Amino acid sequence: MSEPFAPETVVVIDDDYAMRLSCGKILTKMGLRAETFEDGARGLEGVSASKPDMVIVDLKMPGISGMEVISRVHEIDPKIVIVVITGYATIDTAVQAMKCGAYDFLPKPFSPDELRLIVNRALERRRLTLESQRHEIERTMLKRRFVTFVSHQLRTPLVAIHQYLDVMKRLDPAADTPARRQEWIDRCLTRIEELQNLIADWLTLAQVEGGGLFRERVKVDLNQVIPDILKTYQQTAEADQIALEARLPDQPLLVWGDRGCLNVLFDNLITNALKYNKPGGSVTVTGTESQGEAVVAVADTGIGIPEKYRPFLFDEFFRVKSEGAKQTAGTGLGLHISKRIVSEMGGSIQVESEVGAGSTFQVRMPLWREPDGAKGS
Amino acid sequence: MPPKVLLIDDDADFRAAVKSLLTSQGYEVLEACSGREGLRMVVEHNPDVILLDIMMESTVEGYGVTHSLKYGEEYAEFRHIPIFMISSIEESPDERFPMAAEVDLIRPERYLTKPLDIPVFLRLLEKALGLGATKAQ
Numbered sequence: 001m002s003e004p005f006a007p008e009t010v011v012v013i014d015d016d017y018a019m020r021l022s023c024g025k026i027l028t029k030m031g032l033r034a035e036t037f038e039d040g041a042r043g044l045e046g047v048s049a050s051k052p053d054m055v056i057v058d059l060k061m062p063g064i065s066g067m068e069v070i071s072r073v074h075e076i077d078p079k080i081v082i083v084v085i086t087g088y089a090t091i092d093t094a095v096q097a098m099k100c101g102a103y104d105f106l107p108k109p110f111s112p113d114e115l116r117l118i119v120n121r122a123l124e125r126r127r128l129t130l131e132s133q134r135h136e137i138e139r140t141m142l143k144r145r146f147v148t149f150v151s152h153q154l155r156t157p158l159v160a161i162h163q164y165l166d167v168m169k170r171l172d173p174a175a176d177t178p179a180r181r182q183e184w185i186d187r188c189l190t191r192i193e194e195l196q197n198l199i200a201d202w203l204t205l206a207q208v209e210g211g212g213l214f215r216e217r218v219k220v221d222l223n224q225v226i227p228d229i230l231k232t233y234q235q236t237a238e239a240d241q242i243a244l245e246a247r248l249p250d251q252p253l254l255v256w257g258d259r260g261c262l263n264v265l266f267d268n269l270i271t272n273a274l275k276y277n278k279p280g281g282s283v284t285v286t287g288t289e290s291q292g293e294a295v296v297a298v299a300d301t302g303i304g305i306p307e308k309y310r311p312f313l314f315d316e317f318f319r320v321k322s323e324g325a326k327q328t329a330g331t332g333l334g335l336h337i338s339k340r341i342v343s344e345m346g347g348s349i350q351v352e353s354e355v356g357a358g359s360t361f362q363v364r365m366p367l368w369r370e371p372d373g374a375k376g377s
Numbered sequence: 378m379p380p381k382v383l384l385i386d387d388d389a390d391f392r393a394a395v396k397s398l399l400t401s402q403g404y405e406v407l408e409a410c411s412g413r414e415g416l417r418m419v420v421e422h423n424p425d426v427i428l429l430d431i432m433m434e435s436t437v438e439g440y441g442v443t444h445s446l447k448y449g450e451e452y453a454e455f456r457h458i459p460i461f462m463i464s465s466i467e468e469s470p471d472e473r474f475p476m477a478a479e480v481d482l483i484r485p486e487r488y489l490t491k492p493l494d495i496p497v498f499l500r501l502l503e504k505a506l507g508l509g510a511t512k513a514q
Contacts, residue, residue: 006445006449151466152432152465152466155465155466155491156388156465159388159391159465159491159492160388160390160391160394162492163390163391163394163395163491163492163493164390164393164394166394166492166495167394167395167397167398167495170398170495171397171398171401172401175397175400175401180397184393184394187390187393191390
């Protein structure tokens with residue numbers, strides 16, 4: 001079994017002794033585990049034995065060719081990232097190696113900095129692959145253990161509240177202070193709110209899934225829905241020093257939908273944009289028409305979403321975790337519900353984000369059209 | 378010197394409550410909010426006992442920690458530290474987490490369910506630390 005927090009391993013296969021020695025030294029200094037081999041056959045044995053994260057292989061070696069090493073390494077494990085060293089830096093050789101599955105190439109001679117750069121980039125790529133695979137596995141497991149997971153989600157805030165109250169009850173009054181008591185009561189209230197939101201979202205989701213939320217599909221003017229929602233958040237936004245504004249067209253922006261669902265949808269997006277923002281920031285809701293669709297973008301200037309999390313953003317119960325950051329109350333269901341609503345209406349939702357600069361959620365949905373024949377001419 | 382307890386849990390509120398409880402009992406409490414940070418603190422502070430949540434960012438993160446402590450070369454000198462695994466779900470570890478079967482650091486009496494039953498928890502902690510009936514202080 002692989003060691004979850006062990007240093008990454010890099011195998012270097014090169015017939016040149018000096019090259020093996022210097023690559024080995026540089027990699028070890030980078031905090032990696034380096035193993036070096038002088039030819040393809042031994043290299044492949046080494047790869048089978050140690051299941052490395054990365055392989056650096058010289059293309060031109062006696063015995064098994066570098067090209068063949070690439071495909072044999074990927075037979076052992078297709079997720080091992082491979083970089084080739086090429087002595088004759090022609091584009092053709094590099095392209096051929098990449099076609100065989102190499103991630104990148106290093107033309108000889110190269111500097112230690114060039115090696116470090118390419119190794120870091122390749123390992124980062126590998127980490128992303130592994131991470132998304134891990135999330136994929138978790139997602140499958142999550143579906144299988146759904147009931148367990150939901151009960152964990154519901155229990156977590158309850159456990160915190162229970163533990164606070166129980167400790168408060170037993171703590172020696174001399175060791176307690178009114179300020180701490182007050183702080184704990186506030187935290188209990190926050191966690192109770194979290195629990196209530198979770199239950200409310202859970203019910204909304206059950207309704208969306210049962211189709212029960214879409215009571216009627218009528219002509220809805222987003223030019224009315226959006227300003228109405230913004231009005232309810234104006235005060236919160238001001239308190240958090242966030243500028244909340246709408247940029248909507250002068251004429252109505254009409255879609256086919258259920259007003260209740262559209263409220264839930266934009267409410268979720270605007271709440272998130274405010275919640276994951278910073279003081280002095282802004283939230284801008286823009287509505288336009290484009291190619292027969294209504295396009296609504298909710299843009300914030302908040303903390304942003306790291307790229308590795310974006311593919312899972314709309315999954316149920318998925319929450320972006322930032323280590324050490326203060327826990328933000330949230331259920332992990334809001335975006336999942338939003339996506340379900342948008343799909344039900346025949347639309348799509350996308351996200352663009354930059355860490356530290358903000359995120360933009362863009363919703364596209366079909367414009368309302370006068371039913372055929374109703375208009376006469 | 379008071380016994381050092383390392384509390385590894387991603388819920389800040391749970392940590393705050395347990396920390397106050399243990400501090401009032403004379404323990405020194407160190408906190409970590411992830412498995413990775415927890416392992417770092419094991420090496421840095423050499424705690425006397427570890428309280429370890431199972432479900433953190435990943436659903437089996439706690440087991441990643443016990444696994445590293447058991448097999449990782451760099452943790453060899455910390456292998457003896459007693460670990461209490463805590464979770465809000467009553468686990469059947471062998472069935473739920475294949476990895477757990479390998480982790481023989483875990484013994485039944487060292488599984489605790491959240492919320493902690495405070496008198497039982499304090500007694501087990503003293504026992505694990507070899508403090509007997511006497512209080513930590």
